[in-house]
Amino acid sequence: MTVLGEYALWIALPISLWGAVLGFAGGATRRGEMVLSSERSVFVVFALLCVASAGIIASFLGDHFEYWYVANYSNRDLATFFKVSGLWAGQRGSLVFWALLLALFSSVTVLLNSRRNREFMPYVSGVFLTILAFFLVVVLFAANPFERLPFAPADGLGMNPQLQTYWMTIHPPTLYLGFTAFSVPFAFAVAALLSGRLDGHWLVTTRRWTLASWFFLANGIIFGMHWAYEELGWGGYWFWDPVENASLLPWLTATAYLHSVMIQENRGMLKMWNMSLVVLTFLLTIFATFLTRSGLIESVHSFVQNKEIGFIFLTFMGGVTAVCTGLIIWRRGSLQSENHIQSFLSREAAFLGNNLILLGAAFAVLWGTLFPLITEGVTGQQIAVGPPFFNQVNIPIGLVLLALTGIGPVIAWRKASRRNLQKNFTLPVVVGAGAVTGLLVAGGRDVYALLTFGISAFVLTIIVREFWKGTQARSRTSREGLPSAFVRLVTQNRRRWGGYIVHVGVVLVFAAFAGQSFDVEVQHSLAPGESATVRSPFGHTYTLTHQGLSSYDAQNMFKVVAALSLSRDGRDVGVLTSEKRYYTTAQQPTTEVGIRSSVFEDLYLILAVVEDIEGVARNDPAAQRATFRILINPLVAWIWYGGLVLTVGALIAIWPEARRARRAEAVPEEGAVREALQAAD
Amino acid sequence: MKKRARFLIGVAVVAVAVGYLMWTGARETMVYYLTPGELMAKVSTDPTFRDMGVKVGARVVPGSLVADTKNLHYRFEVMDIETGTTRFPVSYEGALPDTFTENGDVVVEGRIREDGVFVAMSVLTKCGSRYEAAPEEFAR
Known part of the structure; x- marks a missing residue:
């Protein structure tokens, strides 16, 4: 099976190259048989990649340690579930997986x-x-998962313990789904440029793909946060690590594109801008894959980096940039705007502002990520910027964006009248200001947190009122009950109302970010029987009493478990445990944190130091002292809630409409008129 | 044309705002990323460099770790990763990461004191591409 997989890769490369040539040639010469052959090549390459992936999985399941990749990422004791996930656990397999998707x-x-x-x-x-040919070249010539070792070791090195979790098995595939799905809008954009059919048709065709890609990227990022929060054990979920930033970049530009595309559909503007955004987002998905899997950034000082991979990726990205820029310049005549922005107080301007700000954020994140490389190139000296840089830049940007999620949907197209502004924004501004005042009185002092909650209240008021107005109007005209009017309202314009629900999710996530400003952290060294007390910003007092350490052997590892009984405001609420795991295959231990999650705050327990591990293993009663870090992370759960809301909203927007509605949506002008009327009333 | 000018003004305003945020952000938070040798060279030519926060990528000298686990006070020596020279002691209060090992590579962030002790605010362990095994690891 594994040998078949390797052959499949070698056969797939010439087929995809030949198919690509036939596709472009067939398009230019309009020769049907060439086109048909090219399309069939796509299916064949897919089948071959299925065989290759099955081959990799088979090599893991069969413990074929003669393969370098298996020897480095698996061992005999590894659970079957994780052996299957070996396909995307490391660089080599994950590149095949990318191509497969x-x-x-x-x-x-x-x-x-x-x-x-x-x-x-x-x-x-x-x-x-x-694109497939490019990935096949990378896989075959720089990162072959079927490379053999000169000898077959008796056992493998095992999978990194921190990858052996449920979140890590779903986080990379979700991100990869997002990355690869964006190739579809990109392919259509290039096709539109080449064929010269540059009206809104290709946008409408790829709308769902863009949304799907965005949806997977958002969820992939959130799953990654979940993993970092539960597994990395330092108490947070986002560290502005280069790899994290890499996944955020295409999400930022894809978000920009999702919005600017609506301006093109409705007002025939921003055609060149949209084209450029699609190309940029696609490049960033490739860049993210490259950064995640090459170790370019962290490796600068001392780590082995895979030079061939870097070279092939940079050549490909350079080539794509050059070709696409050339195509856009060539077609610039058909990419002219049909309209102009008439006023800064208009929906176009709000959307454009959202775009510029998202791009600004993407640029700042990219700049900060590459900063060590840039300074080394310029001054010969590496200078790094840390999380404070990213926070300082992105918090103000994020707040403006948050406000725009409320303003964009209700401000009028073209030019907002004074009446439109007053009618739509008076109540939300009052509610937002009220929220800030309330928090000030309650003792909130962090400016950014206050602003976040104030703006969140402003946005939520706008969205809730939109839903209410829409439902009420519908129930009046069609004489339906409110619940059924609500359902009908949403199903008739899924993209709009789904989008609003996504905005609610975003608001929740932002509120959760602001919760960080109330974080509490204490550190205590405790012998059994001793307790530590920590007070949460919501006024609760938690008391943790060390019950002692126990140790035992488990599959693949040796565990030391600390149990602490927990009381909240003097009432017993159970036991919280945190572990140190010593994997047989890894030299270093890993920490499993204990989390007690509630709606408003998480109690997060880290077993930081076990003083005498050998003593614990011997069951020596004198060796029971340990040091704990205890954190209270307010509102963290809201990220996960916000993610769920966002998922629901995105699914509503993506879900295919009934056939009749689909025909109607092919005529964007009609939608524009309807929306303009809705906004003006 | 007037419309176009307005549009460009809008673009410029956002660009300037983001640029300003990045400029101040970078100025306030950037730290030099040095090797022990580079740090020593900088300090000897410019003593005020001691006041700069720096990140140093270095290797922990085997056998140099002195741990007071009760008070979480650690002291260890580091050296240049490539040459193995230029050693200096590092002092750190707080829990060391799980992945910290003697002879492992670390990034320490902090300042070097007059007496030559590097007072670290944070200690991170370096693991290149975090979840990849380096090829030579297997050879060992």
């Missing part, structure tokens, strides 16, 4: 569109096969 999406796209979008499809399959 892309081939899957390519095949689905070809199946769905080969009738409907004849003029685009040759180029679309050409673009897909080009």
